[in-house]
Amino acid sequence: MSIVRYILERFKQSQIKFTLNLKQGNIMEMPTIPQPTFYIFKCEQSSPPGMPKPSCVSEQTRDLFNHMSQRLMEKGLMGPVQPIRTSCLGRCQMGPVMLMEPGHHMYVQLTKEKIDRIIDEHIIGGRPVEEYLIPEQFWGEPQKLS
Numbered sequence: 001m002s003i004v005r006y007i008l009e010r011f012k013q014s015q016i017k018f019t020l021n022l023k024q025g026n027i028m029e030m031p032t033i034p035q036p037t038f039y040i041f042k043c044e045q046s047s048p049p050g051m052p053k054p055s056c057v058s059e060q061t062r063d064l065f066n067h068m069s070q071r072l073m074e075k076g077l078m079g080p081v082q083p084i085r086t087s088c089l090g091r092c093q094m095g096p097v098m099l100m101e102p103g104h105h106m107y108v109q110l111t112k113e114k115i116d117r118i119i120d121e122h123i124i125g126g127r128p129v130e131e132y133l134i135p136e137q138f139w140g141e142p143q144k145l146s
């Protein structure tokens with residue numbers, strides 16, 4: 001099942017409705033969409049040939065996002081878990097990387113096997129997979145802006 005079709009099915013199955021006032025005063029009934037439990041920002045940056053800086057997407061890693069989406073669909077998690085393709089997340093030396101929110105968890109050096117375990121243990125089990133997280137010295141606390 002494609003992602004679009006899956007989302008449309010979830011819309012149809014939703015029992016909760018709300019009404020939306022349109023400009024002309026028309027009332028339209030729409031299903032509500034529950035807030036996602038997790039957002040997964042997967043870096044999909046690919047450096048051009050000859051670029052000295054490494055990037056998260058190469059010939060060997062280009063199907064990680066699709067693998068993750070497929071697993072989430074198989075486990076019925078697409079929707080509550082929202083995978084998002086992003087550009088560079090600033091940790092290129094440790095790619096492929098992805099950031100999970102809430103929690104600010106940065107997973108590094110991803111493989112399909114690691115993604116499967118992150119889905120099972122972090123998303124379903126509620127326990128981040130510590131050994132796949134970025135080392136503290138490369139992450140630390142967020143900068144204070146004021």
Ligand code: FES
Binds near residue numbers: 045055
């Ligand atoms: S290319 Fe992925 S973090 Fe920079």
